[in-house]
Amino acid sequence: MKRKVILLCLLVLPLTLYIYFSMVKHNSLYLPTITENVAEAPAGKTLDGKPVVLEGKISIVGFLGRDIRKKKETLFNINQKINNKYKDFTDFQIVMIAADGAQDEVKQVAAELKTMADISNWKFIFAQPEATRAFYSSLKVREPLDADLSTYNIFIVDKALSLRGRKGKNKETGKEEYKDSYNSFSAAELHNEMTDDVKIVLREYRLALRKNDTLKGVKRKI
Helix, strand or coil: CCCHHHHHHHHHHHHHHHHHHHHHCCCCCCCCCEEEECCCCCCCECCCCCCCCCCEEEEEEEECCCHHHHHHHHHHHHHHHHHHCCCCCCEEEEEEECCCCCCHHHHHHHHHHHCCCCCCCEEEEEEEEEHHHHHHHHEEEEEEEEEEEEEEEEEEEECCCEEEEEEEEECCCCCCECCCCCCCCCHHHHHHHHHHHHHHHHHHHHHHHHHHHHHHHHHHHH
């Protein structure tokens, strides 16, 4: 009996410690919330005429402003490093907010993106300046929008309309870090940091869904 208890402890203790340290370290099981109650996507025209909704989706949000060609390289980076990895998740979308009047430029860039990957989960909103500024303000991030209502930074907004990012100690360096956005001009940052962080958020929801399904199964048995 004593031997069984010892063997059980040897099996359970490492697992318990792993779960504990995974929960308290950044980039393990949970990505910190930076801002709660982010506003819904701004109203505006879209390429397909359908409204874009953030709630209930894991969204990558970007701001293209008026000069779409200036952001062309960053869109290719996002497509290559983020969209190609997560495009098959039905609850994942990429939302780009541009100035009303930039429709033709966006159509041209979207046509180029289509030759590289499925971009059916890309959503483009053509919003008025006031609506764009109000939505950006609700993110409560450190860097302001540029004068043309654009930024190279992109953001992770979860299903509950919370901005997600990094804060606390980095598990690798041990240093305090804070990240409310990701630089889309840097393919390395998207590849090394954002892909991991998006994966964490997606995994959170998968684990929550699996847990709910298990609980429902238990209730049905009872």
